[in-house]
Amino acid sequence: MATYEIDPAAGTLKVSGTLLGEDETHLRQECDELLRGPAKTMTIDLKGVESITSMCIGIIAALWLDAITIERGLVVKPSKEVRRVFQLAGFDRVFKLADE
Numbered sequence: 001m002a003t004y005e006i007d008p009a010a011g012t013l014k015v016s017g018t019l020l021g022e023d024e025t026h027l028r029q030e031c032d033e034l035l036r037g038p039a040k041t042m043t044i045d046l047k048g049v050e051s052i053t054s055m056c057i058g059i060i061a062a063l064w065l066d067a068i069t070i071e072r073g074l075v076v077k078p079s080k081e082v083r084r085v086f087q088l089a090g091f092d093r094v095f096k097l098a099d100e
Contacts, residue, residue, distance in 0.1 A: 001017055001023065004026065004030050011037055011041060013031070013034055013042070016048030021056075042072060044074070045077045046082045049082050052081075076097050
């Protein structure tokens with residue numbers, strides 16, 4: 001199970017723990033709240049995430065698509081584990097992954 005800290009005004013969402021399928025709805029709600037905020041660039045901090053499911057990766061990809069349609073940016077700060085999953089899936093070529 002994951003924990004979330006969001007600051008829509010700053011455009012940041014910090015997630016810790018394990019992002020499982022059961023976290024899909026909550027993650028989607030937090031991402032929707034980021035989109036409603038004023039930040040030109042949104043940041044999802046996943047440095048504290050130990051593992052992530054494909055469903056949750058899909059939610060982040062959907063946020064990226066929504067962001068580019070409204071001309072906003074998305075930066076993902078992954079943990080080593082999440083970075084590896086993103087690289088294996090090719091998402092490191094889709095949206096910006098912050099350096100470690």
